[in-house]
Amino acid sequence: MLRDWRFWFFLPTLLALGIVVLFPTGYLLWMSLAHWIITEPGVYFDGLANFRTLFRSASFYDSARVTALYLFFSTVIMMVFAMLMALALQHSRSGILRSAIVLPLVIPPVVAGFTWRFLLNGEIGFLGAWLFPMVGLDVNMLSNPSGALVSVIIADVWSRTPFMFLIFLAALQGIPRDYYEAVRLDGATAVQEFFTVTLPLMRSAVAVALLFRVVDAINTFELIYVMTKGGPGRATQTLSLLGWKTAFQNYDLGGAAALGVVMLVVTTISAGIMFARFMRKA
Amino acid sequence: MSIHFKQRALVAACVASFAASPALAQTEINVVGFGAGFAWADLFGATGAEKTQKLLDFEKEHDIVVNMEFADEDVARQKVLLDLVNGTGDYDLVMLGSDGAVQTFSAAGYLEALGPYLETAPDLFDPAKVYPPFLEANTVAGELYALPYYSFGAGAVYRKDLFDKYGISEFPKTTEEMATALQTLKDGFAADGITDVYPLTMRGAPGEEPSLDLNGFVYAYAGYPAWFEGGPTTPEEIKASKAQPIFTGDFKEGFSTFVNWSREYGPPGIAGHTWVDMMNLYAQGKAAILFPSAINAFAGIPSSEVPEVKEFSAFAPSPAGPSGKVVQSFWTFSVGVSAFSKNKQEAYEVLAFLTSEDVMRDFAEVIGWPYTTYPSIMHSPTLTDKWPTEMLDQIEASFYDADPHYFPYIPELTEFMDHIGTAASSAISGAQTIDEALDELQSWATERMDRAGYYK
Amino acid sequence: MVAIRLQDIRKSYGPVEVIKGVSFEAEQGEFVVFVGPSGCGKSTILRMIAGLEKPDSGEIYFGDDRYTDVPPGKREIGMVFQSYALYPHMSVADNMTVSLRLAGVPKTDRRKRAVEVARMLKLDELLDRKPAELSGGQRQRVAIGRAIVRDPKAFLFDEPLSNLDAALRVETRLEISRLHQQINTTMIYVTHDQTEAMTMADRIVLLDAGQVVQQGTPLELYRNPANLFVATFLGSPKMNVLDVAAVSRDGTTAQLTMAGASHVSVTLPSPETADPKSIGVRPEDTRIVPEGEGVLSGTIISAEHLGSEVLVHTETAAGQIIAKMPPDFSAHAGDTVWVGFNVARAHLFDADGLTINNHARQ
């Protein structure tokens, strides 16, 4: 291998990758095994104690449940919306329409969170205090435990669908026209056309979108923090909010790292499954 | 909690650093903080990225360059924590709150005790000239760790016109009278068909923020900081008596009152409300009383578009609970010297300057709220021109009435505040009953204290 | 019986009219080739027959029924695309039977049909492969198989061979012809390659700029091109065309003077015909001859030895001329030679490029 010039060619890249990826991961692993709580001075190796504490804490399971719900519903809704919008707009040349759809993407999550928070506010918000009561929806979205989860999902869908839409649109536009024409000649209805041609040929785009989505959803922080702070109670406290609380409110850096490791493993496994499932050579 | 500023809503993160460093020999002091254009606007200008003449004069006189780095509040807090944990000393001065940071960081040895420095710059900062409770709030185990920049005590701001309308002649002096008044207001609104004005606005969002007010209720009902048996407030006291958490005991009455008042008299979204919502609701004329963190009403009144809010808002001292102690809400926003700073003396000089009477007077002038850390400013035209003397006197009295240690000063403070606040939010939203929330809090606290080694 | 009839079809894209009134008929079982230069509108016409595009005006009939507005799925047309359009995620069998699946035919019947058709196309071994695992020629056959499976009223091919290499192209050409004989269904085949047109077609429809220029059997078009365009489009190598500088006529005999003071004498169909403005002679009617016997002198630029013949390219005063010579003819670049024509087979064109003489007898 050392004789192969390609090895030397790639060596710098490998080293850079090692430093950029492996070092922080290694550090995270080490931290997760350390007793490192600022309120109890002294940093030392503590085996799996952090993981034991984590797996024994009710808030971990609570947050895992919230994260799963949030991940599942936001992803499904987002996929459907992004797909419908991409299908509707694939032939449109209107730059204005497309820019309007993509706009939320350039709005930082913090601002998006604040905006939705004010819109949904049950006392003074345009939606929460005016529109919802007008159509007979008498629920205070942000202070009701399930309403709050629905609210952050709505906001997240609003702010992240455009990204998926762009991936889908690019994929759609990359499907050669011949495929559609062939299937139309074979007598396909619009629905059959979608499931015979469109969806299968978008398979890897869907996988990529899903991959981004899962990682994104598991790591969503600002939006939820700004909208509900994880509340009311712990109704919208996802794993990443729990991680933030563990590190910056509880000052338990080891515990937060342990949670980080768990999230990393979960994300990697989901990504792996998705890869195996969708990215296999067609 | 803490001072979040309005601009924050849109300014996601703003980091300003100064390239200018005139002479190499000068000491550079790095400060991290939040609220650009608000905090020390008299020194760093409206953008937080300038240097006013006043600051330049200070730098010249002391041969120090002050590098201010503003960031979004959460970002700033994280930067402070990470910098201290890693012991880099990159930041010489760090912003702190008396709701946990001062207690935790001092215990961890991250903050320099300021006692020995106080004599070194008496012309800039003289501890005898500021309200004592604000220093006390930054004092842990007898040592002063930070100087107050912005602080407040408890009180109520209420709408006199609405009180008059429903025949309440004066603001309640006890929580019992307060409950009656709230019910009167509620019945009155109901009878008049008013559905979008609420008797009370408080904050009930999860996390540490509402805890500041909620613990004020606990203190007023129990008569002491009722977290642990016997009411110890320092780690030493807790360890000595092996005092167990009493969140299902004496803590409960104040907690329940806070939750019940929120549910009965507060706005429907209160379980998610922070100081911003509290402020907005009051400013928009949708609440008759804002309590007990009166500061949040004063933050909203100047920009209110409801004439009655501007005309009929009045301040009242916080009512007393069954124990005779008043409901507390006390907080100070301060600045401390990092234990890892390489230029502690110069850092202290900058700190003394930043909290000096002169600078604080300009700050009071800029924001115009009836709060300050210096009695001399409180009674000067800076505030007396804007506010009735009687109100200023009452606010001042609330400072002296305050017991900054109305919750224990333990390193785990922020964590406890967070759990307490989240329990309240849960109970207010109905996700849990009061008993369920407190049982959970109690068992978590027992386990946590045990794990922290208090009962060894 | 007429299988497909187009009646004055017009089609514009935006302001540009790309099909300018095309009419044509294909008999049941006929193999019709649309040929013409790139961009002349061949694909557009094919797509209108398939229903993938709508004509702006004009009518399309299948048999006696008007099909102009019938959606593509209802036309029972089998189309083979240039790209093949095979679904990468489906096996060969599934690809071939998509139309059956869409129509709700049960799986076992589909498989049976796939096997049948695969046998016909020698694809039986490959039924369970994915398109990515096939060679170009195999993919091409799968695409044809997909069209066959549904027993269409007609096959449409849009340049189906253009992605294949030369050898495979010849082979597949033969296979398609054989297939046509076997199933005897009307086929409409689009190409811009005149060799394909000449070798495969029962009838060629030659298009230029959205119009039919001439149609007929390959031989008719080859021998009697209606105009200069047809004359030069069909045939390889191309027909030699020389400008006529002066004409002196005597009844039906005309003496043509070309550049370089060369002369030929030709016979006109009648004394009234217009003066020829150019003369065309195919390379096989052109010879390198001994000095004095030829019409023009020229210099050899190159000689292509094709084994069965030699193509001699010469530069003359009247332009480049290609002569087809027997395989043992020896020619060297730079040699000065004489070029002669079989004048009896010359094509004469008037000022508008229309053919003056006819070669019906040949």
Ligand SMILES: Nc1ncnc2c1ncn2[C@@H]1O[C@H](COP(=O)(O)OP(=O)(O)OP(=O)(O)O)[C@@H](O)[C@H]1O
């Ligand atoms: N969708 C379209 N929009 C605009 N112009 C088009 C469209 N499709 C075809 N054209 C134009 O119509 C003309 C005929 O196109 P067509 O594809 O039928 O040509 P063709 O004869 O098949 O050419 P080729 O041999 O290159 O495939 C061309 O000038 C082309 O640019």
Ligand SMILES: [Mg+2]
């Ligand atoms: Mg074409």
